[in-house]
Amino acid sequence: MSLIRLDRISRYYRMGAETIRALEEVSLTIDRGEYVAIMGPSGSGKSTLMNLIGCLDTPTSGVYELNGLNVSEMDDNQLAEVRNREIGFVFQTFNLLPRATALRNVELPLIYAGVAAEERRQRALEALERVGLGGRVNHKPTELSGGQGQRVAIARALINRPSILLADEPTGNLDSKTGMEIMAIFNDLAATGHTIILVTHEEDIAHCARRIIRLRDGRIASDEPVRK
Amino acid sequence: MRFIIELQEALLIAWDAVRANKLRAGLTTLGIVVGIVTVTLMGTAIQGIQRGFRQSISVLGTDVLYVQRFDWFINSHAEWLRQQRRREVTWSQFKALERQLSSARAIAPMVDIREAVKYKNRSATGVTIIGTTDQFLVTGGVGIADGRFITAEESEGGRPVCVVGAQTATNLFRGEPILGSRIYVGGHPFEVVGVLEKQGEFLGAFSLDNQVVIPIGQLTAHFVPFPDYTIQVKVGDESRLEDVREEVRGLMRKIRRVPPGDDDDFAINQQDQFIKTFNRVTGVIATVGLFITGLSLFVGGIGIMNIMFVSVAERTREIGIRKAIGAKRRNILIQFLLESMCICLLGGCIGLALAAPLTLALRRLMPATMSFGLVGLALGVSLVVGVIAGFMPAWRAARLNPVEALRNE
Numbered sequence: 001m002s003l004i005r006l007d008r009i010s011r012y013y014r015m016g017a018e019t020i021r022a023l024e025e026v027s028l029t030i031d032r033g034e035y036v037a038i039m040g041p042s043g044s045g046k047s048t049l050m051n052l053i054g055c056l057d058t059p060t061s062g063v064y065e066l067n068g069l070n071v072s073e074m075d076d077n078q079l080a081e082v083r084n085r086e087i088g089f090v091f092q093t094f095n096l097l098p099r100a101t102a103l104r105n106v107e108l109p110l111i112y113a114g115v116a117a118e119e120r121r122q123r124a125l126e127a128l129e130r131v132g133l134g135g136r137v138n139h140k141p142t143e144l145s146g147g148q149g150q151r152v153a154i155a156r157a158l159i160n161r162p163s164i165l166l167a168d169e170p171t172g173n174l175d176s177k178t179g180m181e182i183m184a185i186f187n188d189l190a191a192t193g194h195t196i197i198l199v200t201h202e203e204d205i206a207h208c209a210r211r212i213i214r215l216r217d218g219r220i221a222s223d224e225p226v227r228k
Numbered sequence: 229m230r231f232i233i234e235l236q237e238a239l240l241i242a243w244d245a246v247r248a249n250k251l252r253a254g255l256t257t258l259g260i261v262v263g264i265v266t267v268t269l270m271g272t273a274i275q276g277i278q279r280g281f282r283q284s285i286s287v288l289g290t291d292v293l294y295v296q297r298f299d300w301f302i303n304s305h306a307e308w309l310r311q312q313r314r315r316e317v318t319w320s321q322f323k324a325l326e327r328q329l330s331s332a333r334a335i336a337p338m339v340d341i342r343e344a345v346k347y348k349n350r351s352a353t354g355v356t357i358i359g360t361t362d363q364f365l366v367t368g369g370v371g372i373a374d375g376r377f378i379t380a381e382e383s384e385g386g387r388p389v390c391v392v393g394a395q396t397a398t399n400l401f402r403g404e405p406i407l408g409s410r411i412y413v414g415g416h417p418f419e420v421v422g423v424l425e426k427q428g429e430f431l432g433a434f435s436l437d438n439q440v441v442i443p444i445g446q447l448t449a450h451f452v453p454f455p456d457y458t459i460q461v462k463v464g465d466e467s468r469l470e471d472v473r474e475e476v477r478g479l480m481r482k483i484r485r486v487p488p489g490d491d492d493d494f495a496i497n498q499q500d501q502f503i504k505t506f507n508r509v510t511g512v513i514a515t516v517g518l519f520i521t522g523l524s525l526f527v528g529g530i531g532i533m534n535i536m537f538v539s540v541a542e543r544t545r546e547i548g549i550r551k552a553i554g555a556k557r558r559n560i561l562i563q564f565l566l567e568s569m570c571i572c573l574l575g576g577c578i579g580l581a582l583a584a585p586l587t588l589a590l591r592r593l594m595p596a597t598m599s600f601g602l603v604g605l606a607l608g609v610s611l612v613v614g615v616i617a618g619f620m621p622a623w624r625a626a627r628l629n630p631v632e633a634l635r636n637e
Contacts, residue, residue, distance in 0.1 A: 056552060056630045076627075077556045084554020095549045095634070099244060111237045112554040114230030156553070 001068065003163060003195055004030040004053060009062035009072075011048050022048040024218040025062070030197065032163070035190040037198045037206035040215035047168070049215065050199045054087050054166045055079045067163055084112050088157025092169035094149040096141040102128060102152045103137040109160045127155040131185060147178035154185060158194075165189065165196045171205055183208050234559055242566035245539065246574065256535045257575030259528020260613060263521050264579025264606045265586070268598060270517035271605065272587050274510050276596030283595070285502050287427055287436060289369050291466045293473055294497040295325070295459040295480060301505055314493045315484065316456040319448075324483045325459060331472045333464030336363035337444055339455040343414040345440055347400040355396055356439040357413055359447025359455075367460035375407045375422030377441075384445040390418040394426040395437035413440060416450045469498070525609065528575065529617040536568050536621035547625055548633030561626040568618025569611050576610030 011023040023045045030036055040046040051057040052064060055071055058079070064072040067086060074082065088109075089095075096105045106124040115123075128137050131151040141149055150170060157165055167186065171179030187208055190196050200206050207226055214222045246253045294300075297317050302308045322337045329335060339359045345352050358364070361383035365372070373394065382389055390413065397406055410417050418440075427436040448455065463472045473496055480486075480494055540547070547560055580603060590596040 051631050054552070056634075077558075080551060080554050080556045083552060089552050091634075095545070095552070097546060097549065099248065108550070109553045111233060112550075112556070112559060114233050116229070116233065117236075160554075 002029040003032045003034075003067060004028070005063075005065040006052075007063040007065075009052060009059045009064060011045075011052060011057070012060045021218050023052070023059070026218070026220055028213070028220065028223070030195070032195055033193050035186075035196045035198075035208075035210045037200060037209035037212045038215065039199075039201060039203075039206050039212055040221075041201065044215040045218040046199050046215050048218075050166060050168055050197075053164070053197060054089060055083050080112075084109055084160060086163045088160070088162040088165045090150070090153050090157050090165065090167040090170045092172040094141070094146075094153045094173070096149060096152055096156075098141050101138050101140055102133060102144065102155075105141070105152055106156045106159055108156060113160055123159055124155070127159045128152070130158075131155045145178075146174050147181055150174065150178075150182050151185070154182075158189075163195060165194055166199075167196065168199045169201070170198070171200075171202070179205070235562065238559065238563040238566050241563050242570045245543075245567050246570045249539075252535060253571050253574060256531050257528070257571055257578060259524055259531045260572050260575030260610055261528075261579040261582065263525035263528050263613075264576050264610060265583045266517065266524060267521045267609060268580060268583040268602055268606050269586055269590070270514070270521065271602045272583075272596045272598050273590060273594070274514055274517075275599065275602075276590065276594035277513075278506075278510060280594045281506055282503075284428070285499055287369065288499040288502065289367075289462070290499055291463040291469055292367055292369070292498065293461040293463065293469075293476060294495075295461060295476060296495050296497060297456055299495040300497045300501050311495075316454075317459065317494060318454070319457065321480070321483050322457050322459050325476070325479055328479050328483075329461070329475065331463075331468065331475050332461045334363045334366035334462040336361050336367040336460045336462075338364065338368075338458045338460055339444065339447055339452065341447070341451055341455075343451070345396065345400065346412040347409065350400050350402075352396060352399050352438070354438075355413075356393075357447065357451070358439055358441045359444040359451075360441060361444055364441065364460070367462040369462075370427065371425035373423045373425045375420070377422055378443050383443045385443065386445060386449070387443070388416065388418045388446055389421045389443065391422040391424055391441040392420055393424050393435075393437040393439040393441075395435055396440060397423045399438075411440075413442065414451060416446075418442060418446070473498075525613050529613045532568055532571055532614065532617035533620060535571070536564060536618050537624075539567065540564060540621045540625040543625075544628065544633050544636040547628050548630050548636065551628070551630035552634060557626040560628075561622045564622035564625050565615060565618045568622065569614035572610040572614030572617070573607065576607050579610070580606055 006026055006028040008025045008027055009023060010021070010025055013020040013022055026049065038046050038049060048057070052059055055066070059072050062072065063070060066082065069082065071079070071082060097108070103121070103124050106127055107120045110120040110123065125137060128134055131154050133148060133151050133155065136144065136148065141152070144152065170186070171182055174182060183205060186196055186198070198206065198209055206212050209226060211223070211225050213220060295317065297314050298311050302311060319337070326335050337360060341357050342354050343357045345355045362378055362380045365377045377391055378389055390411065392406070400411065401409070406420055406423055409420050411420060424437070424441070461472065461476055463469050476496060477492065481492065484493060486493055550560065584598060587596055587598045
């Protein structure tokens with residue numbers, strides 16, 4: 001069974017009197033362990049698609065099944081729980097809490113999952129160790145470089161062992177060298193069986209993935225494996 | 229367990245948020261501070277006045293009935309005119325009541341007048357002269373500091389003896405031997421046989437120690453031949469107060485020949501009436517205080533609500549991040565409610581810290597102490613204001629759409 005199944009998903013926005021059709025009847029399946037890049041120019045609907053896959057938003061019509069659950073019917077709180085359990089986000093701007101230490105940032109998903117303090121700390125330390133930040137657990141985001149910040153974000157995304165790692169332009173705010181370091185982490189994670197979905201508009205980043213889905217005007221323009 | 233973890237986190241964030249904006253939080257709490265200072269001082273003052281009042285009227289005795297011509301509290305002019313037509317309470321009525329009353333512990337007649345008192349060349353004017361019997365020692369609840377009280381034989385008879393109040397004694401004798409000396413009350417000589425214990429003031433109006441007690445027979449012989457008596461009935465046991473009151477009432481109606489169906493033409497007063505009237509007065513003070521407090525808490529609450537809206541707006545992105553990571557609506561709601569409660573509690577604590585020295589100042593005027601109940605009330609009130617003021621902003625934060633919140637810069 002596929003991990004993600006989108007069946008004729010549409011998402012419309014109302015802007016005053018006008019209706020913007022961000023996604024139009026998109027159908028898509030992604031299996032467990034896949035490494036997928038979603039590409040497209042701005043306005044193509046890739047952010048909307050990412051928000052839907054990430055359960056931050058619900059479709060106007062169509063069915064979305066994640067891990068066998070019909071997510072398109074869920075309410076706010078159920079979605080929050082699904083996000084907590086199934087999805088790890090990595091954002092372009094890192095989105096770390098500025099006043100919290102790296103450790104506390106990484107612990108955050110576990111707090112909302114109701115994990116006790118002792119275990120939380122243990123797991124967060126391990127996750128930070130895994131992304132090579134074992135020595136900076138008590139630094140605040142402002143005291144970390146961009147690459148380090150994104151590593152904290154990856155550690156946070158992985159901490160609750162989600163089904164999907166969802167990365168939205170993860171290298172967008174980094175120089176190319178640091179960007180490649182971050183991509184190396186993603187490649188490693190993919191190699192160890194994590195399901196990764198990468199949203200990007202950079203060809204060379206997208207080519208790290210094994211499958212590229214291209215969007216245009218709210219529809220899938222192409223969906224093909226990467227030839228290496 | 230899970231809820232506790234979430235609550236801990238929310239509390240931590242809330243406290244962190246308050247600390248991050250110390251000045252802002254401090255200024256915002258001003259309204260609450262004023263409200264809490266008012267509520268504590270008002271409460272302390274009312275409790276203080278009440279305590280002082282109770283101490284003061286305790287001299288009346290909780291289980292003593294005062295059978296008199298007039299009520300202590302007359303509420304209307306018509307009532308006053310009606311009571312003016314009442315007949316006086318006479319000696320024979322007292323004797324009849326004394327003879328027939330079975331359920332009381334003691335009964336004493338009492339008449340008081342003002343007279344000048346002289347000892348050698350020293351004199352005091354406006355001293356309360358109380359004419360009574362030996363039973364007054366029981367009904368009046370006074371103690372003897374030195375010597376003895378008047379005896380039953382002396383009460384109605386002609387021996388001119390007297391017992392002087394503590395203040396009168398110091399004023400007149402100034403250290404000279406008191407017992408056995410002779411004083412002149414309104415020109416008539418009396419031999420001092422005893423000195424009363426110090427009793428204090430009554431409602432701050434007059435001293436209970438500036439008095440001379442003489443046998444009732446002496447008072448009627450020299451000063452007022454047919455006085456209007458007050459009969460003091462000491463019940464001896466508060467639980468029987470109502471029973472004794474009813475017996476006294478029945479007997480007095482019979483003695484004064486009140487026709488069946490007519491209203492009583494006399495009054496049976498007791499300490500209770502003072503307390504009831506007094507409680508009405510403190511009730512008015514409390515209402516006014518409550519209004520002022522409510523107003524300042526309301527204004528303070530609006531200020532808190534305002535700053536909470538600002539806080540939510542500032543941290544929209546943080547809310548987005550938390551939601552993306554799995555925070556439910558209730559997590560966000562509780563986080564901001566707790567922040568608002570923290571600010572208000574801070575205001576409450578500042579308020580109490582200011583009220584404490586003011587209470588000490590108040591102590592010069594009345595027996596005022598800041599009670600634990602009052603402190604609890606103040607803190608409770610600030611928390612409630614925090615919840616009410618924080619609810620709207622927190623609710624709005626909880627309902628934010630995560631996509632839009634994340635887009636916020």
